[in-house]
Amino acid sequence: MLTMLEEVVLLAVDEKTGTLRSTREFGTAYALVGAVFFDLALARKIDTDTEQIQILDASPTGNPTLDRVLTEMRGRPEVKTVRNWIEALFQSKDDLEGQALASLIERGILLHEKTKRLWIIDVERFPLVNNQPQEHVKLRLTRAILGDGIPETRDIMLVSLAEPCGLLGFFLTDMQRAVRGERIRMLCHLETISRKVAEAIAALDASLRQGGSTSNAAQSLR
């Protein structure tokens, strides 16, 4: 089974070009952090209430990315709230994406291609070798959003991460998203981690509107 982090990154791969796509770059970065927390929660390593995050079991999961984050969390007991941890891990966003891509390549789902544009600019692409996992993720999300029933835990989590990245528009029509807007908002609100991801994105957006740089904005939220 893919991790939540791998599923979010896989969803961002353009099935035609192999490029990584997102309509909201910083939303994606926060969502990747949220995905790691969901993976740790599903592995019963952490739990959250409305504000705080607790480490339940710091023993390794066997997944290098999750174990690195777990070790970092164990080493910083002064950071207690979900929001502060999201901000703390925001700086690791490139690592999280890179590690998820490496895992998807190792699993035989993606290929890594490096080409040059205009002979000098490196262009990286990640074409799908096996499109079934991505189709499966899209199908689960489509059912969760267009259906009226209670989705599975993983699907609720995934909707709440795909929405702030702007990834839903790559497989749902504008009409579908508009008609099901209330349902999407409801699913995004169910989980503490998702609510805090949304808050972090809103704070960053507000800070950027006021003219601050991204790193300054992230720093100021700590």
Added chain:
Amino acid sequence: MIQLTHEMRSGWCVVVARGRADSAAADELEAALRSAVEQSPKVAADLGAVDYISSAGLRAILQGARAAQECRGEFVVCRLTAGVKRVFEMSGMRHILRIEEELPC
């Protein structure tokens, strides 16, 4: 630590939970709710003696409700304590779950 019992009352299977509905209790809670769904088309989760609920506890209840929905059964969460009610409100659970002040039976 959670204590779970269940009993039949006027056609409803009432699952009574006492204690903390956290990660340590989540599997047990979900299993109790699923078992109740298998026994009866009407299930009430009585949370009147639950003093704490975490995200893992909420997920367990949601998945119990999902099991009932798949069987086209009724599922109601009742008697939330003040702290638990606050968590339910923050999560918007009322949009997806039936929540009542009192037991339906």
